[in-house]
Amino acid sequence: MASHASGWRQRETSASRNDLVIKFSEVAKHFSKKDPSSSSSSSSCAPEVGARPRWPHPFDYNSLMKAFSDAGEVEEVLRLFREMKEDFHCRPDVVCYTTVVDSLATANRPEEAVAVFEEMVSAGVIPDAAAYTVLVKLYSCHLKRFDRAYEVIRWMVKCGCAPDVITYSTLIAGLCWAGRVEEALGVLDQMLEEECRPNVHTYTPIVQAYCSRGSIEDARRLVDAMHAIGCPPNTVTYNVLIQALCKIRAFEEVEKLLEHSDAKGWKPDVVTYSIYMDGPLRVRKR
Numbered sequence: 001m002a003s004h005a006s007g008w009r010q011r012e013t014s015a016s017r018n019d020l021v022i023k024f025s026e027v028a029k030h031f032s033k034k035d036p037s038s039s040s041s042s043s044s045c046a047p048e049v050g051a052r053p054r055w056p057h058p059f060d061y062n063s064l065m066k067a068f069s070d071a072g073e074v075e076e077v078l079r080l081f082r083e084m085k086e087d088f089h090c091r092p093d094v095v096c097y098t099t100v101v102d103s104l105a106t107a108n109r110p111e112e113a114v115a116v117f118e119e120m121v122s123a124g125v126i127p128d129a130a131a132y133t134v135l136v137k138l139y140s141c142h143l144k145r146f147d148r149a150y151e152v153i154r155w156m157v158k159c160g161c162a163p164d165v166i167t168y169s170t171l172i173a174g175l176c177w178a179g180r181v182e183e184a185l186g187v188l189d190q191m192l193e194e195e196c197r198p199n200v201h202t203y204t205p206i207v208q209a210y211c212s213r214g215s216i217e218d219a220r221r222l223v224d225a226m227h228a229i230g231c232p233p234n235t236v237t238y239n240v241l242i243q244a245l246c247k248i249r250a251f252e253e254v255e256k257l258l259e260h261s262d263a264k265g266w267k268p269d270v271v272t273y274s275i276y277m278d279g280p281l282r283v284r285k286r
Contacts (some may be wrong), residue, residue: 101113132168169199172202232266239275
């Protein structure tokens with residue numbers, strides 16, 4: 001009787017994995033069909049080097065600078081920034097300054113980023129939450145100077161600019177990437193005290209930090225808590241958890257997560273199935 005039950009269980013598991021293989025193939029085909037068009041559309045939207053806005057207006061410069069910044073073309077961002085000030089005597093606004101600071105920070109040019117932020121303040125342009133958040137991102141995510149990140153948040157509060165969910169989520173992400181999970185949880189508590197409601201981007205780095213240090217049970221509890229408080233995890237959150245579960249060979253639990261994904265309100269993507277399929281293969285190779 002036990003052997004029959006065992007055989008049934010093996011057939012069921014095999015069938016379940018076969019279904020996942022089929023799903024993975026379908027998802028992979030879907031993404032492979034979309035890749036060429038999406039890459040061509042993104043390249044066609046990227047501005048050409050040396051491009052200039054039609055009108056010397058901050059809005060037009062902002063749009064072009066943001067496009068160059070998203071493409072990683074920091075020198076083009078700086079060229080436009082100089083041009084609007086020196087050639088057209090067009091006064092940059094807070095959005096323009098924020099784009100330049102963020103572009104420099106992403107390009108690992110922190111001294112220049114801080115200098116541009118200070119220039120903005122000296123020019124009488126009042127930073128908003130987005131501008132301060134870029135500075136928090138620079139100090140917490142790029143430089144790991146959390147003392148400076150906290151200082152920026154204290155200063156923005158002093159100036160009457162309340163940190164928003166993006167500000168706090170950015171700080172929490174930096175702390176989690178540095179392995180300072182308890183400190184990140186303290187920031188989360190502070191958010192809740194200030195009635196700043198966390199979102200999925202606040203919680204996902206904490207889930208990832210738990211998984212990275214092997215605290216899978218804490219990660220599970222946090223994912224369940226997210227559902228309970230009305231902040232459901234997204235595909236990225238579940239991909240992080242599934243990858244951690246695959247590392248400890250908890251494949252049956254992964255299959256249950258995939259099976260109930262619709263009921264939980266998230267949709268597995270090609271990354272999800274790649275993580276799942278890669279797990280058993282690594283086990284077999286050992």
